[in-house]
Amino acid sequence: MSTRTTEPVHVVLPNADGGYYRFGELPRLITEALMPDTEGADADPQGSYYVIRALEEMNYEKDLPQAAALPPGEPGYLHVVENSASKRPLKWRTGAVLDAGLVHLDWLNEWGESRKPPHVFSTASAPEPQAEPGSARPTPVKDVSADDGEKWKQKARQRADEIIKRQRAKDLHPSQEAIADEIAREFRQACIVGAAGKPLTGAYIKRHALKGISSAQNRQLSTSVRRGK
Structure with a gap:
């Protein structure tokens, strides 16, 4: 009996500052990445190509807000944060407030895993690695420990401590979210994945x-030292 596999949909988005995209622009960006402008499409006298693209965009306009409205941790949940320096999670995930929110590329990939077919998001400057003819693609380092992924968790905690110390020397105190995103980028470059073989998102x-693990305690200590001067 043969097993039918579903090939993932690869979506190459434009580069974005810090990897964050405005939520309200995502339906258009995703659709244009999947159905770009072409000479053949422009020459279509019926314009059916762009009609289909508009319908596809409407699908994402429906699916993305539904994903953002799910409780955190639910399958298919899409994390959205405020468009501010604090990057706090959005409390009101509807309407104009939601459209102005920010979604990181890592969170898109986490959401994409729940799609049918799965969606894999990357950027023009950091596309998904492609194996060249005659060359072997790097093998991901899978965490196959029996203790529920303690190996990669230990690596992540170690890197978090190092990042906090590095930033503390600059009197900077990154959020837990920023630390996790940096670790996720390093893990992808090193081909470190989870027990299921999937990339570990921030x-x-x-x-x-x-x-x-947080730099908040260090920030409080730093503030107290400055006040005592």
Whole structure:
């Protein structure tokens, strides 16, 4: 009996500052990435190509807000934060407030895993690695430990401590979210994945490995020292 596999949909988005995209622009960006402007499409006298693209965009305009409205941790949930320096999670995930929110590329990939077919998001400057003819693609380092992924969690906590110390020397105190995103980027470059062979997103690393790790205590200490001067 043959097993039918579904090939993932690869979506190459334009580069974005810090990897953050405005939520309200995502339906258009995703659709244009999947159905770009072409000479053949422009020459279509019926314009059916762009009609289909508009319908596809409407689908994402429906699916993305539904994903953002799910409770955190639910399958298919899409994390959205404020368009501010604090990057706090949005409390009101509807209407204009939601459209102005920001979504990181890592969170899009976490949401994309729940799609049928799965969606894999990358950028023009950092596309998904492609194996060249005659060359072997790097093999991901899978965490196959029997203790529920303690190996990568230990690596993540170690890197978090190093990042906090590095930033503390500059009198900077990154959020837990920013630390997790940096670790996720490093893990992708090193081909470190979870026990299921899937990439570890920043949101997943934060939720499962960085509990209790924060630079807030260091920030409070730093502020107290300055006040005592």
